[in-house]
Amino acid sequence: MKENILIDTHAHVNSEKFDQDRGKIITNAIENGVGAIINLGDTIESSKHVLELAEAYDICYAGVGVHPEEAFEMKNDDFDKLSIWAKNKKVVCIGEIGLDYYWEKDPEKRDLQKRIFIQQLDLARQLDLPVCVHNRDAHGDTMEILKKEGKGIVGVMHCYSGSLEIARELVKMGWYIGVDGPLTFKNAAKLPEIVKDIPLERILVETDCPYMAPAPMRGKRNEPAFVKFVAEKLAELKGMDFEAVKRQTTINAKSLYTRLK
Ligand code: NI
Secondary structure, eight states: OOSSSEEEEEEOTTSGGGTTTHHHHHHHHHHTTEEEEEEEOSSHHHHHHHHHHHHHOTTEEEEEOOOGGGOOOOOHHHHHHHHHHHTSTTEEEEEEEEEETTTOOOHHHHHHHHHHHHHHHHHHHHHTOOEEEEEESOHHHHHHHHHHHOTTOOEEEOSOOSOHHHHHHHHHTTOEEEEOGGGGSTTOTTHHHHHHHSOGGGEEEOOOTTSSOOTTSTTSOOOGGGHHHHHHHHHHHHTOOHHHHHHHHHHHHHHHSTTOO
């Protein structure tokens, strides 16, 4: 893989929103300088699908895992499936996993989210893989779990929405901060300030497509080709050349996800 490419480190090209034109979307990504797309599973079924995409397209890689919004009491059989798939060289991480208290208010279901988050952290440790973490309105519990149960594991806090303090803490722990569409929004709040503060060496660019398209595509269906708008905004905030940001974020993605080739 060349260095002068962009990597969309968090996508869902497996989404049904791409069922009509998936091949075209991948070609469009390549034509826009994207050299790798990491699709993240959020259920057992979609984890299988992202792996199939990784096998079908050179440019596609995968993460396998169960998302907090899809939390269910996972059985041995589910963990066996994830660990068998994770042995494939195109699976770069366990993800996306984590906590989502924005959509989940029921304390018992939040406990279930915590349990499967911890179990999947254990799986990542056993397999010696990094993790991709989704955290929405659950910053305290996510950090507590990472510190207690996530020892020795590195990863990315994707679609970062926490405070500057937590971002600095994550950087100290050797973690990465994932930024996407919201960085480019006019009402981006504190994210631009956080991005200016933390080292570029710890930032990953992503789309989280098909949702949250960056400006100037806001409101449209998002796709991996649009990751360049996120990188452009990052370059503007860092006062750096776009090419330099492209190169560095690609180096960052490869240092976290060592199976990217
Ligand atoms: Ni996602």
